[in-house]
Every structure is written in structure tokens, then in C-alpha cells.
Amino acid sequence: MTGRRIGLVAWHVFKESVRDRVLYGIGGFSVLLVAVSLAIGQITAGQDVKIIKDFGLATIELAAAVMTIFIGIGLVSKEIEKRTVYALLAKPLPRWEFVVGKYLGLLLTITVNVWAMGLALFAVLAVLLFISPENIRMSWTAPAVDPRLLLVLLLITAEMALLTAVALFFSTFSSSALVSVVFTIGVFIAGLVSTDLRHFSDIVVVSPAIGKTVSAIGWMLPAFSEFDIKSQVVHGLPVAGGFIALTLLYAAAYTCALVGAAVGVFSRREFK
């Protein structure tokens, strides 16, 4: 019964997202950008496939992050603000199931979008493969339709799973959508530079206390930079299987901790 209720909540988050025109706007824009990369590739002889992959993957990641943040921050706070949560929580639905269902619903939405955009990128690359002469193909460092791109999409999905958990946490914590968006974007940007923050004291000569504090913050923040294997894959460089597995494990552990914290906050929340 628990699984069914969580599934129902998740399905309704997905349904709401699918019916939201903003999502189509972001999705359409990103597909357009992937297509535009084809045109850009045409004017840069020999580098076209790299540019298309770079541009396409960056667009997918950016579009997914925008979707995650702007849908995620309203995931719970919008329910409270619009008072839809009152009737829902009077049903035999434990609060933790509501939070987990909300999380899984947005994760489903983002996953579908990431992989749909990935499919569009593969289609563009297949067209490029079809129209490129043999001598151009020979100059590519990695095949156009490279199966390793799937690994990039997998890590973007894992990164978004973690970002969804961050957005959900702030959504349960704060009543204001503005505060949620500021915190979520702040954590996301800081997470993108978390590797630099961890080694802050090695790079910048400051007092040991400040260096250690910044390093500690760097270790505590979700390390979004670790999910970026775009350049290795685009340039045909190897990516260790162990690194992928550890990164996925890290995402799963951090996500569980954040969703658990969100459940804890929401379970104590009062609805005045």
C-alpha cells in the first residue's frame, strides 16, 4: 500500500510537469540548441562532432538544472502556499510518503527530459555521421554516435537526482519560493566549485582557520563538479568504471540523506 501511495503522488508530480507549458518551453529550447550546434559544427571544419557533443551535453545539463531548480523549489512549498496540501494530508497518506513521492515524481520528470534531450543529441550526431565524408570521420577522436555518451547522460541524471533532493529539502524548509530558489542555486553553484573549495588552503595563502573552514564547507557541499565527464568522453579519453560506480554511490548516499532530512523537516511542519 505504501508503494502504491508513493507511486500515485509521484505520478501526479509527473502529470503536473507534463501539463506545465514552462517545461515544454525549456525542453523545446534545449532541442533547438542541440540542433543549432549542428549548424555551428558546419562552420568549424574537423571540430564539428566535438562542438556538437560539447554544446549538446552542456545544453542538456543546463536545461535539466533549470527544470530541476524551478520545478523542485515549488515541489512542496507550492502545495503549502496554494493550500492544496490540506486536503491531501487529511487522507491516509503519511507525510514521509508524500515527500518521497514528490521527490520520485520530479526525478521521473527530469530523467525523461534528460534522456529525451539525449535522444535528440544522438539523432543530430547520427545525421552528422551520415552526411560526413570518410576523410572527416577519420579525423574524429571518438565515434560520432559514441555509446559512452550514455555514461554522460547517466551521470547528468545522477547529478540532477542530487540537485532535486537539494531543491526538495529547501522546499520543505522554507515557505518562500524566493528563499528556496536562492539557496538551491547557491548550493548548486558552490557544489560546482566544491573541488576547488576543498583545496582552497593549498591555492590561496590565508589564515589556517579560514582555509580549514572553507575546505570543510567544500567537503560538506554536494560535489556537483564530480559528475562532469563530458570533456573526457567528447575527447575520447578513458573514464574509469570504478569512478562512475563511486560517483553513483555518492549521489545515492547524499540524496538519501537529503530526502531523509526533508522528511524530518516536513513531518514536524505545522500548517497554520
Next chain:
Amino acid sequence: MATVVSTDRLTKDFKTGFLRPRTHRGLDELTFEIPAGGVFGLLGPNGAGKSTTLKLLLNLLTPTSGRAELFGFPPGDLNARRRLGFLPENPSFYEYLTAEELLTYFSGLCGQSADDARRRSSALLDLVSLGADRRRPMRQFSKGMIQRVGIAQSLINDPELVVLDEPMSGLDPIGRREVRELILKLRDQGRTVVFSSHVLSDAELLCSNVGILARGRLLASGALSELTARGKRGCEVVASAVQDELATRIHGRGLRATRIGDGRYSFELDGGQPPEPLIAELAAAGASLVSVLPLKTTLEEAFVELVRTGSEAAVKS
């Protein structure tokens, strides 16, 4: 008679202010019981603590002290929630869903099968006169239609206890009448209906029992008939073709005589005075008897008196 809802010294404090936080007592040691069956009205002026009470019963708020039970379970217990339906004040639902989809969704959360969900949703939307609009997105609904959807969703799990927070809010006179009829229908089906309102005429028409709140305190609770019987007793005799001198004479004996129209007077007798001698005296003087009605306090009179004295007591304490 079994008790559906009981509270024991239920208290809720709210903290207000950020820099200089202050405590505001929203509900003060509320102790009452709601028997199974019938319609219970939780009445009080705005800010009396009605919604706070209902939210505490639904686990949307946590009490500062005291306890509440529904069917013998704490408010957050799923066993209690499976047996109740709730309409929030000024409800709002997902605009992207149709009324039918919302009810099917909620039905699924209550553990009903897909077939049952469809059947029950359809029947409930017909019940609240929204059968023709079941496939319209709710963003196109008026406030009154949303209120009806809210009532329908509160009944989706066939609840024994239906809690309605200001159910008449936002409805036109026809809508109010339909909701009143629906509440009576639910009562006739053996359900317990608890509703909050500050519209006393609705409460007087519907309630078997009431609780009157003001400033977070319960001023009175019990059968409506007992509450309205606390004040005036006696009866009112109305007669026509009464000569003014006769009316003046009767008035002079301590009976309150009020001229209604030309030769038409009403006479008020206290509880201890039987009406028969007055009726005989009027008949002997050639007057015609129009009506004899028992005098009782209206709910509005009882309410105003309770709230006024309650406020005075609060000021003194």
C-alpha cells in the same frame, strides 16, 4: 452513544514576531466530546479558534499541550484518517487536474481500486451537481464549483466522520441550500458531520449539537435545544380585534403587550404563567386568537450573550 471526537485540555500557542517573539494562545484548554451521528456545529466569531481546533483534530497542527482523539486514535493515526473526510476552509486543488482526476487520485490514496475509484468519483460528482463538468480542468472552475469539488473529495473514502471547515463559504444562496441538504443527507446516512461556521442561521437549521468558541475558549457545548432553552421560557399569545383599553389593562398587570397592527397585539407570558386565563379573557372581550407560540432563545441570542459574557470574563481575568 459512542464518542467520535474527544479533546482533553487541548491547547495551542502560536509564536508571532521574529525579533521579539510573542506567544499568542489560539486555543485554551479545550475539552469537549462529539457523539456519533448527528451534526455538530463549531461556532464562533472570526479568530475564535474554530479552524485551529479542526487542524489539531486533523494533525495539521501539533498541540502545545492536551490531547485529542478521533475514534479513540490520535489525530495522526492512519486508522483515524481512513474513517474521516475533510473539507478545508477556502479549498484549493490542482488546477491542471480535472475534477474526476482529482477524485480518482484521492480515491487511490485511500486504497480504493481503479474501478471503485471511477465509480465513486462519478457518483460523488453527480451528488454535488458537477457531473457535466467532470472532465473540465479545475482552473476553469468558479469558487463555488471548487467548494463542491472539496465536498466531493471529503466523501471519497465513504467516511464515518465528515469535517467541514466553513462549508458555505463562497456559495450563492442556491449553493448554500444544496450544501445544507447534503449535510442533512449525510446525517441521515448515519454519518457524523462536524462543521465550523460563524453563520448562525445555518447552524440553527442543521445542528443537533454545538460548541461555541470565543478567543480560543469553549464557552458552551451541548445539544442545541438545551442551549436555546437556557434563556427565555413561556409563550407568546397573538390576538386580533383587541381593544386598546384591554391591552393597556393587561399590560398594567405585568404582561408585556406589544401592538403589532390595528387591533392586533402580542402578549408575552413568563414560563410560570399558563396562557389559558389570558386566552379566556381576550375571548370574553371579543378578541380573536391568532396564535400561541412557545418562547425560546434563538441561537443568535444565546451566541451573542455567551460571547459577550465570555469576553467580559476574559477581560476581568
